[in-house]
Amino acid sequence: MKILAIDTSTHVMGIALAEDDKLLAEYTTNFKKNHSLRLMPAIQQMLKELDVQPKELDAIAVAKGPGSYTGVRIGVTTAKSMAWSLGIPVYGISSLQMLARNGIRFQGLICPFMDARRGQVYTGLYKVQGTHLETEEKDRIILLEDWLSLIKEKAEPVLFLSQEWNKHKDMVYKLVGNQAAAGGVYENQPRPEALAALAFQQGEAEPAHSIIPEYAQMAEAEKKWYASKEGRGYE
Structure with a gap:
């Protein structure tokens, strides 16, 4: 069983590919740069180097939050879109x-x-x-x-x-x-390999459409919008 793992919930962008209990590849960066521009090229390059076709994937594991509102949305949307197009399920894992x-x-x-x-x-x-x-x-x-x-x-x-x-x-x-x-320096940084490991332990995956980001709270813009609709200032 091949699982692609995706994490963009913080400044760390991480992807990994695991087959059963074996980690085949892992790639992470830790700096503030647009995940939406870098995520798919990174996935494509990793799969190319491993000579793995997208159709060979059995499932996708994604960090579903909490974390950066934009970052969580990018990771979850990418995972759902890929899973839907490939007809495979998704494991939504807490960041x-x-x-x-x-x-x-x-x-x-x-x-x-x-x-x-x-x-x-x-x-x-x-x-x-x-x-x-x-x-x-x-x-x-x-x-x-x-x-x-x-x-x-x-x-x-x-x-x-x-x-x-x-x-x-x-x-x-x-x-x-x-x-x-x-924790030490490396223990304090998220690793996409952990998503794959947790997915194998979690049991059944879910259909792509059922994965919902967990932001833990609304984005600032949403709060202000709801506050204005209620006719009061934002606190």
Whole structure:
């Protein structure tokens, strides 16, 4: 079974191709540049180098958010369009779960997070059970201070994984103390290989049309539009 993995939910653009339990190729970049212009050429080049035709793909795994509104939309739309044209299913994987898999060998709780501005983070809590990553607390957007208070009450070691770790580490250590462990440079970066691995564990995929992006909150433009329709200012 060949799975193409796609992630554009952050500044990282990542693609991978896996066949059963073997990773055939992985390509990632980590800089702010238009994913919409670079994603399909990258996929085409990877498949060309592997001598794999699109019609040989069995499924597509995509990071469905939370994350950048535009980035998530690009990845999900590309995955759905390819899957629909090829007649294959899609695995929609949480962007946070994908990042959490970098801590698969950690004995304790795993907390991936992304900065969501105004003191908030996109986050969730995971734990390894056997060889699988299980959800302890569902993905959400929440004030970081409130989230850390919740984690502190669990009284377990917690591995924090985030590209914004340096921005928030002082608050983490202040509120969580010696329960907190920090991921390394490479552990803090999303990897598309994890999407394929999680897809194999997830079980059945879904029809392309049923995959819905999970933005965790509306885009700024949407908020302003709804606020104007309600006749009040945007907060």
